[in-house]
Amino acid sequence: MSFPWAKPYEPKHPLMKWMDEKLPIPRLVYNATGPGYPVPRNLNYFWNFGVLAGAALMIQIITGIVLAMHYAANTGVAFNSVEHIMRDVNAGWFIRYAHMNGASMFFIVVYLHIFRGLYYGSYKAPREMVWLLGVVIFLLMMATAFMGYVLPWGQMSFWGAQVITGFFSAIPLVGEPVRQWLLGGFVPDNATLNRFFSLHYLLPFVILGVIILHIWALHIPGSNNPTGIEVKDEQDTVPFHPYYTAKDGFGLGVFLLVFVALTFFSPNMLGHADNYIPANSLSTPAHIVPEWYFLPFYAILKAFTFNFLWIDAKLWGVIAMFASIALLFFLPWLDSSPVKSSTYRPLYRIFFWVLVADVLLLGWCGMQPAEQPWVILSQLGAIYYFAHFLVILPIVSRIERPLPMPNSITEAVLAKHAPDAASGPAAA
């Protein structure tokens, strides 16, 4: 499970020896995040985001458990119980704002983590399983975040629940019964709020479980790195501790600074004022928008305004939105290039940045009302999104001529830091 030169765990203290025989948790930690886990020596700061995502999840779980001590999942009192947390509970405002903004921070770091994986080809063999489990975590996060957003039972909570469960009513024949099954009624109501609270409490622990599998699957081949070249021998690696515990620790400090700045100085920046109005099932807010992290997918949903072939617009929108995420499950096989890192992929790199711009465009369109020119921009953006994965990527990975690559991580690192030796790898 690790490289042959990994430092073996040798407990010296009798207590640690005794522990190692009974329950070898110190051994597990040593071999997973300690000196016993060799990691490529050239990881850059983009490799911080996995640890940061884990930290964000822990912050969400801790603040969430505390909030659940003061919140009541009943449509009659839910809204007021959130106000009670904000006004009456000691430090309640801080814990709730931390939980609210913690969700955004979780998505920010996960999006950067996905960005890293896409740019450096971390989804490719031998790490396909790591990627697949990552997409599962992403889906679970979206479900959890959505259900959490419903709990304050404000206007956005209610109409978000109405619209998102409405997706399921698009399924032919069984759509409406499925929606009623999910809601426990004809509109979001007490049954809905209760089950969402129950699941919102459960899913983070499911995410934690899948994260353990994600890390387990990662630790079999070990981390990818900015060159995308696999580790060849000991000089390509450094032990995880102290090298990456220090680097991740620094990154964690920066992450926390951004997090507290957001929480203390602009806690409602990423939220919607309408959610401070109690839910009203008879009046939709003039402009309903999901949370920022759903915007690109929401734009794809909104892009379908006309019936096409035998499928109606509503079903197209819902299919396209789910497909845009499900597509990620096939990514390791859509990109057939054996070269992982974009550093050596001149053509892919261009399309990669176009995709990033396209997703940002979709996110921006997702915020806008369902009017021109946003509709046509969403349509073009959605077409490009699918074209990137289904057409451009398979073709590029076949016709692209990669740049000359160094023979090893060490060679790449030395070439970068000693210009005299640079002629070696470039010429070779």
Add this chain to the structure above:
Amino acid sequence: MASESELNAGIEDGVRRRDFINIAAVSFAGVGAVAVVLPLVNQMNPSADVLALSTTEIDISAIQPGQAIKTSWRKQPVFVRNLVEKEIAEAKAVPLSDLRDPQTIDERTKPGKENWLITLGVCTHLGCVPLGAAEGENKGDFGGYFCPCHGSHYDTAARIRKGPAPTNLVVPPYEFTSDTVVTIG
């Protein structure tokens, strides 16, 4: 370690008794599991109190021609609209072939009461409440209702004309209990 002859004891038609026991045990456990899963899935469906079909009585005497009111039935919004002649004429002038969900205005109102258009105020796309029932709200390109969430336009018979919604606004079951009172449900 059982010997070859022991393992093959009781063999008939190539099936060992142990295979039969394995299949029987797993099948039995499977049936049990399904029996337990069914109530666990079914508890998510609307409960008896939610299903208890309520009826709502609406007094329509105060609604002037051209006006509409918003009320609710089963916690869902309901639009009651008193159409003017021009709106009825507009709805009748549309050829059915132009409609995504073809229905005449007569099919969507009661005989002799075709000025009373009663529909759920639930957009058939993703369930927002369309605008157009209250004074001064955007009625969309076809003078009926407009859903601001994803831009569906309904005409004066609340039929879908433009945008992502697949069907017309739903006409709930209702009847006129008198000239001025409607019972929905």
